[in-house]
Amino acid sequence: MTTGVRRRMGVEERRRQLIGVALDLFSRRSPDEVSIDEIASAAGISRPLVYHYFPGKLSLYEAALKRASDDLAARFAEPREGPLGARLLRVMSRFFDFVDEHGPGFSALMRGGPAVGSSTTNALIDSVRQAAYVQILSHLGVTDPPARLELVVRSWISLAESTALIWLDGRRIPRAELERQLVHDFAALIAISASYDEEMNALLRGILEDEPADGPFTDLVGRLTALAS
Numbered sequence: 001m002t003t004g005v006r007r008r009m010g011v012e013e014r015r016r017q018l019i020g021v022a023l024d025l026f027s028r029r030s031p032d033e034v035s036i037d038e039i040a041s042a043a044g045i046s047r048p049l050v051y052h053y054f055p056g057k058l059s060l061y062e063a064a065l066k067r068a069s070d071d072l073a074a075r076f077a078e079p080r081e082g083p084l085g086a087r088l089l090r091v092m093s094r095f096f097d098f099v100d101e102h103g104p105g106f107s108a109l110m111r112g113g114p115a116v117g118s119s120t121t122n123a124l125i126d127s128v129r130q131a132a133y134v135q136i137l138s139h140l141g142v143t144d145p146p147a148r149l150e151l152v153v154r155s156w157i158s159l160a161e162s163t164a165l166i167w168l169d170g171r172r173i174p175r176a177e178l179e180r181q182l183v184h185d186f187a188a189l190i191a192i193s194a195s196y197d198e199e200m201n202a203l204l205r206g207i208l209e210d211e212p213a214d215g216p217f218t219d220l221v222g223r224l225t226a227l228a229s
Contacts, residue, residue, distance in 0.1 A: 152186075
């Protein structure tokens with residue numbers, strides 16, 4: 001009979017393990033409610049050893065947040081193939097996958113948590129928003145956005161964040177409906193801006209020309225037409 005021998009981890013491997021353990025715990029409960037003792041127990045090491053790799057919970061939280069923010073930013077990446085409405089639906093599906101997986105941590109980050117207000121946390125949040133902004137402009141085929149388009153895209157990203165936070169508090173609206181509604185919100189914001197600006201009007205016409213009969217933007221036009229009749 002043989003017994004297993006625990007393999008000694010290198011420094012970077014142990015740090016990655018602790019970040020993964022912390023991220024898992026922060027994903028299920030608010031980071032404020034997770035102790036270093038719990039993280040150490042889940043990782044199978046002692047409390048002092050956690051402090052050997054991270055000076056405190058804040059630094060571990062920031063490291064876990066960095067991994068989560070990289071994951072979230074990557075979910076806005078989407079090949080520029082097919083109609084815009086379908087692409088945005090896929091992006092929203094991946095975004096809400098993340099919100100589902102990291103609910104308490106996502107909520108704590110946006111509403112207030114142990115690292116909120118730190119320069120590191122603010123930079124990470126801003127990097128995710130900027131990555132989303134750049135990806136949406138890429139979907140639109142725009143490299144030098146006019147002021148109204150920048151306003152629309154950044155406002156929509158903020159709306160998606162706020163919507164996700166409200167949805168987490170009870171999940172009272174079916175997720176699939178909310179994802180589609182956010183895509184409709186994007187089109188509505190562009191349409192409203194287009195009523196003020198010819199450049200935005202041309203952008204909207206190009207989007208609608210590529211939209212199929214069963215696409216989300218066509219669906220929105222049908223819903224609005226039905227309301228007006």
